[in-house]
Amino acid sequence: MMFESLKDQIKNFQKIVFVTGAGISQESGIPTFRGKDGLWRNYDAMKLATIDAFYDNPRLVWEWYNERRSNIFSASPNDGHKAIAELEKFADVVVLTQNIDGLHQKAGSTNVLELHGSIVKIKCTVCDFHNEIMTEFSENPPLCKCGNILRPDVVWFGESLPQDVWEKAIIHANQSDLMIIAGTSLVVSPANTLPIYAKQNNAMLIEVNPEKTEMSSEMDVTIRNTSAKALPEFVSLFKTN
Incomplete structure (x- = not known):
């Protein structure tokens, strides 16, 4: 015991x-960030989960989150x-x-x-819009009604x-x-x-x-x-x- x-x-x-x-x-x-499972398509996952990475390449970060989300939804x-x-x-x-x-x-x-935060939630990078993801986005990166980029509503490294x-x-x-x-x-x-x-x-x-x-x-x-x-x-x- x-x-x-x-x-x-x-x-x-x-x-x-x-x-x-x-x-x-x-x-x-569900793979962890650290260790051998922490790499995604030769990118360091810990470096992708930052606001700088998102603004440098929002399409890439969204691709990663879409893949993670599908992996998470299939997990029990x-x-x-x-x-x-x-x-x-x-x-x-x-x-x-x-x-x-x-x-x-x-x-x-x-x-x-x-x-x-949560992988099923999104928020706008500029206005105060936030919501749950209901369906897959037809565009990458997805845009808010205000015209600015949406982001996953998660806490990235360096954020409060x-x-x-x-x-x-x-x-x-x-x-x-x-x-x-x-x-x-x-x-x-x-x-x-x-x-x-x-x-x-x-x-x-x-x-x-x-x-x-x-x-x-x-x-x-x-x-x-x-x-x-x-x-x-x-x-x-x-x-x-």
Whole structure:
């Protein structure tokens, strides 16, 4: 049992906050930015996800996002996503995700804050128009009714998080009894500060990641396994209590 040591503490966890990243979605077949899957047609994905790249070549960036979106739409939530959703039967659960794929919501999670936006949303680069993508665009890059270029409503490297979403994330982290950091190395700011807010409430920190991260030494418990394998076992503790 990966979580055997927590058996007697389960009743203390009234509010559980998950911080999730690309690792949990990778288990559903969605490539991560970093590592060998991070290249797209010989372009570095981390360099494509910037406002400069978009203005340099909006057509190329839109091609990449259209391909990513089709990959995401064909993906299904894995056992990690499903376990987080099931946990709502036993505790107050909030998901603070760096992912833009909507798989937590697909799995049934009802309280999800998307820190980095959503791949199914668009906004204008100039006016305040924003919406969900209903159909594929006939032109590339797509244009707003005002005549300016539309862009994916996601947070690119170097951009600020949506302020309202970030403020809610801090509040939830501050109120948590337990924070589980799943499938993320937490190298991206400001999401990597969320465990600090949880600690201010004396929350327990658990890391679920097959690999050691820069944050591992700050954790109370580290589980060296994937979310899809570890999180269903964590939920089973609640069923037996």
